[in-house]
Amino acid sequence: MMKPILLSITLSLLFFVLRAQSPLKLAIAGLSHGHVDWVFNRDEKKDIEVVGIYETNPELINRYALRYQIARSLFFSDLGRMLDQVKPDAVSAFGAISEHIDVIRICAPKKVHVMVEKPLATTFSEAQEMQRLAEEHGIHVLTNFETSWYQSNQEIKTLLEGDELGDIRKVMVNDGHQGPREIGVSDEFLEILTDPQKNGAGALVDFGCYGGNLMTWLMEGKRPISVTAIVHQNKPQIYPKVDDEATIILQYPKAQCVIQASWNWPVSRKDMEVYGTHGYAIATDAKTLRYRLDNQREEQIRKTNARQVPFDDPFSVLAAVIKGTVVLDELDQYALPINVITVEILDAAIRSARQKKTIYLNK
Numbered sequence: 001m002m003k004p005i006l007l008s009i010t011l012s013l014l015f016f017v018l019r020a021q022s023p024l025k026l027a028i029a030g031l032s033h034g035h036v037d038w039v040f041n042r043d044e045k046k047d048i049e050v051v052g053i054y055e056t057n058p059e060l061i062n063r064y065a066l067r068y069q070i071a072r073s074l075f076f077s078d079l080g081r082m083l084d085q086v087k088p089d090a091v092s093a094f095g096a097i098s099e100h101i102d103v104i105r106i107c108a109p110k111k112v113h114v115m116v117e118k119p120l121a122t123t124f125s126e127a128q129e130m131q132r133l134a135e136e137h138g139i140h141v142l143t144n145f146e147t148s149w150y151q152s153n154q155e156i157k158t159l160l161e162g163d164e165l166g167d168i169r170k171v172m173v174n175d176g177h178q179g180p181r182e183i184g185v186s187d188e189f190l191e192i193l194t195d196p197q198k199n200g201a202g203a204l205v206d207f208g209c210y211g212g213n214l215m216t217w218l219m220e221g222k223r224p225i226s227v228t229a230i231v232h233q234n235k236p237q238i239y240p241k242v243d244d245e246a247t248i249i250l251q252y253p254k255a256q257c258v259i260q261a262s263w264n265w266p267v268s269r270k271d272m273e274v275y276g277t278h279g280y281a282i283a284t285d286a287k288t289l290r291y292r293l294d295n296q297r298e299e300q301i302r303k304t305n306a307r308q309v310p311f312d313d314p315f316s317v318l319a320a321v322i323k324g325t326v327v328l329d330e331l332d333q334y335a336l337p338i339n340v341i342t343v344e345i346l347d348a349a350i351r352s353a354r355q356k357k358t359i360y361l362n363k
Contacts, residue, residue, distance in 0.1 A: 030095025166277030173211035202242030211259030
């Protein structure tokens, strides 16, 4: 007969294995964000199951119900009621950035984990409240950035950790596209992006957040000394309420980051240049790295594969973290401490642009 302690350990291991193999019960909060379609277009992956969708816009409900043949019973007009009824493991928020705080206020006391689309919040005070709620109720709060899936960025981090680039001195992050209306986002998503209350700003937040997240990650959670931002409206007839062009400068004791966020690029781009005391590395796209170290006479080009599973897909990351098969470092790009600082940077950048002066962060 199996001893009680051994039986308990065996049952615990069995429970862990079964839990790891079963799909994560995921609920969706909002359908207005243009990235929400991804969750309905990953049939080849079986690691999540959508068990409920919170949305109050009848047109969006009808559109998605018809587009993806979703049963009407999965739709709810009250977030709290949905959580009580379907009891999800996690919620993925696809509404306005300004609504992220409301989602977490409702989810945290119910011990429901949350993943939001970038950035975490529109204000630093809301980001701090999210962090307090997450810690108080013991939930994960992840922020999804496309650049977190880029293996090229991971390769740069590896070069830094191996001291091959030396100490960071200059980082250039370029993110943007032709403009949300120009690329044809949905009316609902456009309404969010061009509302200074719902989005926080225009291109400054929409694309400036990538640089804030990446630089904070590269600097291992260190906050900048100061933030300086300049914004402009090249297309006020299209975007009358928000900026469409922004440049943000982050100053550290011995490093500087220049973030160029734009709705005026001729093409879509997300690239990063890192210059250190021993060399430089440039992630030109998700899988291409150019670099030159001080002992090399010529620039090298390295083609990489996609990030390994589960880091090639944000929903897979969410499922793995909640199931315990992946433990995120607190300085990971998805993690809460990095993204609270990212929002602090954006908050300061908005104030800098408005007040036309450099904002110094308190120590």
